[in-house]
Amino acid sequence: MGDWMDTGGLREGRRPRALSPLREHLRDTFWFAPTAAMVLVFVVWAVASELDTAIVEALQKAHEYGTLDDLLRLADDAKTVVTVVSSAMMTFIGVVFSISLVAVQMASGQFSPRVVRIFVRSRITKATFAVFLATFLLSLLVLTSYEGQAEARLVTSVPLVQSVLTLLMLGLSLLLFVMYVNQTLRLMRISHVIDRITREAFKVVARMPVARSSGEEEALGPETARVAHHGRAGVLRDVNIARLVKAARQQGVVLRLLPRIGDFVVPGTPLLAVHGGPAPSGRSLSYTVSVGVERTFHQDFAFGLRQLSDIGLRALSAAVNDPTTAVQAIDRIVQFLSAVAGRPLDAALYRDRRGNVRLVQPVPGWTELVDLGFAEIRGCAVGSPQVTRRIIAGLDDLALTAPSDRREPLLRHRALLVEAVELTVPEASDRAFALRPDRQGIG
Structure with a gap:
């Protein structure tokens, strides 16, 4: 059995882990990963907001008002970046995925309509879309946490952790964007599409049990x-x-x-x-x-x-x-x-x-x-x-x-x-x- 598994590009003696029907069907959907990412963003934002509040309370108790003023100025500078991210991210998402859908349509017309499922099941595609939407949602939530001008003695929260988290999400979005473009370009190459189909077919073969007699x-x-x-x-x-x-x-x-x-x-x-x-x-x-x-x-x-x-x-x-x-x-x-x-x-x-x-x-x-x-x-x-x-x-x-x-x-x-x-x-x-x-x- 090792020979035919090697032919499929699988390691000898290693059987791929079979997904349950539910997990397999979720992989065939495009809504689950973005939805889960946005729910996770709410949780992360709530935790980050509590951390920001705890930091401000600790500085006020220690009478570190100079440090608190520095944090206020830093958060005010970060607010400009967060505002730009929130206003540009949805436009960016629309343009990127509009171009991608055109590319997928061209590939399905030239190769086969069945290749669309490769795009839908792609982990990079889902991760990119999920992180893009999560970054947009997080930027909106962070903007709601900014207070008006206030003295260091009166401020209750400085969204410093939230702003840093937004910047990290922005960096992750840019990294995934590069990977996503590479994946989409590969999808338009017939050799890559055929190779993906063959590897998926061999995984099904490897999971199929063999009769003893x-x-x-x-x-x-x-x-x-x-x-x-x-x-x-x-x-x-x-x-x-x-x-x-x-x-x-x-x-x-x-x-x-x-x-x-x-x-x-x-x-x-x-x-x-x-x-x-x-x-x-x-x-x-x-x-x-x-x-x-x-x-x-x-x-x-x-x-x-x-x-x-x-x-x-x-x-x-x-x-x-x-x-x-x-x-x-x-x-x-x-x-x-x-x-x-x-x-x-x-x-x-x-x-x-x-x-x-x-x-x-x-x-x-x-x-x-x-x-x-x-x-x-x-x-x-x-x-x-x-x-x-x-x-x-x-x-x-x-x-x-x-x-x-x-x-x-x-x-x-x-x-x-x-x-x-x-x-x-x-x-x-x-x-x-x-x-x-x-x-x-x-x-």
């Missing part, structure tokens, strides 16, 4: 009941594996998920098959299924391959006509298929603490993954010798590394591509050139 799924016993979907219609994004395993263990049964992650389900669709006894109660199965408007990487084994195929198809369209990008997508498709070539597929088995199988989750088989990776691109690649040469080289490489029982779909796609080129390209020399294996397409 090939006959375990067949040994589940007869089906005794079914559970239908009663929620809204949409794409099956993921299931709460821990809750399903617990419900199956308490009932003494095995649950088998019928639709695959990424399937579109409607109310009444059979969702779970029960083996070995009656179905668990509706209460124990509540909040175990997440349905949304789009697929996610959380448990979707083939979603990365789907996105790579989409990018290759978009690149081969007449509107874009960028075969080099299609070759880059094929590179990663070959990488992904090579990594899972020796891995048990078709089903993922989840066990309880005693090692008993409690949940069976279907995943795409080898033939389905090969078809997903090559069928559509192969159909659009006939007129581009750069792409046909790369597909031939990729299929040949996979045929060498895949087990013997998994070579049939690879040879079938190769034969179909050769047949399509021979029927489409009239010149024999051009046909020979288009079907010559080349890992770079055309050098």
Whole structure:
């Protein structure tokens, strides 16, 4: 298993920590991080305000009125900076993110609409937006803490700590702005987008459990009941594996998920098959299924391959006509298929603490993954010798590394591509050139 994990860029022997469905869904939102940051700012401001009050009271008790006058002058100077920050920050936020949204729109139009989720899930993007809003809110709160002109003996609070905190937040905002611009520019580069998709796909592969024996799924016993979907219609994004395993263990049964992650389900669709006894109660199965408007990487084994195929198809369209990008997508498709070539597929088995199988989750088989990776691109690649040469080289490489029982779909796609080129390209020399294996397409 270490080989395919290395291929994905993960450390050997290290499995990535799986996020809970709630945390994963929060990562797919853009509101949570800014909201949490602004709530945290209120708490920090309240603590800083108490510190400022305590400092003034301590100086007044010690009759250090000269020091207090110095603090008043320093705070008055800092007020000018805080006022500028508060007035300029919202304008800055609007301009920066307007430009960024244009860049994301261009990337989604040229590569695939699915790349927008990379922008939404980016930690730098969320941190930048959250810190920008937090700095703006903090500057407004600090301005409310400034008192009018007063003598040192009469002043109750000098927002010195608050002003210093605002300046620190401003410095952090500038640092994150530089990092954010770099991240946005990288998002517009197809090589970075493809690499991000591939790394996310390998994380899903690394989290997927491997069956101990090939006959375990067949040994589940007869089906005794079914559970239908009663929620809204949409794409099956993921299931709460821990809750399903617990419900199956308490009932003494095995649950088998019928639709695959990424399937579109409607109310009444059979969702779970029960083996070995009656179905668990509706209460124990509540909040175990997440349905949304789009697929996610959380448990979707083939979603990365789907996105790579989409990018290759978009690149081969007449509107874009960028075969080099299609070759880059094929590179990663070959990488992904090579990594899972020796891995048990078709089903993922989840066990309880005693090692008993409690949940069976279907995943795409080898033939389905090969078809997903090559069928559509192969159909659009006939007129581009750069792409046909790369597909031939990729299929040949996979045929060498895949087990013997998994070579049939690879040879079938190769034969179909050769047949399509021979029927489409009239010149024999051009046909020979288009079907010559080349890992770079055309050098």
